[in-house]
Amino acid sequence: MAQKLDDTKLLFRAVIMGPPGSGKGTISERIARGFGLQHLSSGDFLRENIASNTEAGVLAKTYIEKGLLVPDHVMTRLLLPRLEEMTCHSWLLDGFPRTLAQAEALNSSCELDLVISLNIPLETLKERLSHRWIHQASGRVYNMCFNPPRVQGVDDITGEPLIQQDDDKPEALVARLRHYKDVAKPVIDVYKAKGILHTFSDTDTDRIWPYISSLLSAKIPTDIADAQRASTH
Ligand SMILES: Nc1ccn([C@@H]2O[C@H](COP(=O)(O)OP(=O)(O)OP(=O)(O)O)[C@@H](O)[C@H]2O)c(=O)n1
Numbered sequence: 001m002a003q004k005l006d007d008t009k010l011l012f013r014a015v016i017m018g019p020p021g022s023g024k025g026t027i028s029e030r031i032a033r034g035f036g037l038q039h040l041s042s043g044d045f046l047r048e049n050i051a052s053n054t055e056a057g058v059l060a061k062t063y064i065e066k067g068l069l070v071p072d073h074v075m076t077r078l079l080l081p082r083l084e085e086m087t088c089h090s091w092l093l094d095g096f097p098r099t100l101a102q103a104e105a106l107n108s109s110c111e112l113d114l115v116i117s118l119n120i121p122l123e124t125l126k127e128r129l130s131h132r133w134i135h136q137a138s139g140r141v142y143n144m145c146f147n148p149p150r151v152q153g154v155d156d157i158t159g160e161p162l163i164q165q166d167d168d169k170p171e172a173l174v175a176r177l178r179h180y181k182d183v184a185k186p187v188i189d190v191y192k193a194k195g196i197l198h199t200f201s202d203t204d205t206d207r208i209w210p211y212i213s214s215l216l217s218a219k220i221p222t223d224i225a226d227a228q229r230a231s232t233h
């Protein structure tokens with residue numbers, strides 16, 4: 001059940017998990033638009049902190065530049081205070097928790113209502129990521145087939161050039177996926193045991209989306225979704 005703060009306000013807290021390229025960002029945008037949950041991307045937080053040179057951002061950068069995961073204590077120090085500020089918002093976390101230690105830290109700070117886990121075939125992930133282009137400053141994501149920019153190679157909002165990330169290349173991807181599986185499995189097991197895990201498997205986001213949408217429609221009362229939409233727009 002969503003956490004009840006007072007008689008009128010209900011909050012809904014969800015996490016979306018999945019390997020690189022599984023569509024977390026794409027689906028999170030749809031959930032944010034359709035249900036008014038605030039989309040909190042840990043990758044975006046990291047980029048913001050790096051850009052504004054915060055202590056955690058400077059530290060995180062040293063790991064990201066080497067292609068490493070940012071240590072748990074840095075991630076939790078960055079994310080948890082931000083979540084604690086959002087006492088009046090329903091949110092969807094994307095990219096956090098990645099490890100069991102992060103899941104335990106999150107668990108001690110708030111109660112989750114739902115975890116969405118995306119289970120997408122390896123070949124599909126490779127294919128998608130080979131066509132993923134991003135606007136580095138904002139993290140906006142495009143796919144040359146699925147959601148191309150209006151002008152090829154250029155960000156829709158800023159007009160700046162798009163780039164392809166090195167770790168989206170097939171040779172790097174296999175190692176990333178292996179690492180994801182090892183690290184995410186215990187996290188998924190925890191959420192399964194809590195009875196809040198919902199797994200979706202398909203090759204197409206557009207085929208998964210109706211199931212996620214009906215699940216959320218059933219879990220999030222309409223008045224909360226309307227109130228959240230009104231407060232985020
Ligand atoms: N909990 C997290 C989230 C992010 N990162 C770091 O931040 C980078 C960018 O994160 P994100 O934008 O989530 O992108 P990816 O890890 O590339 O994930 P995906 O391909 O699934 O979007 C990651 O590569 C990783 O170095 C991290 O260490 N720990």
Ligand SMILES: Nc1nc2c(ncn2[C@@H]2O[C@H](COP(=O)(O)OP(=O)(O)O)[C@@H](O)[C@H]2O)c(=O)[nH]1
Binds near residue numbers: 020022023132
């Ligand atoms: N062809 C295709 N591309 C998709 C689909 N869903 C998402 N994408 C694209 O695949 C890439 C990975 O999706 P993204 O949402 O960034 O995944 P994340 O890494 O889990 O956040 C992006 O370029 C998306 O635009 C789909 O159903 N089909």
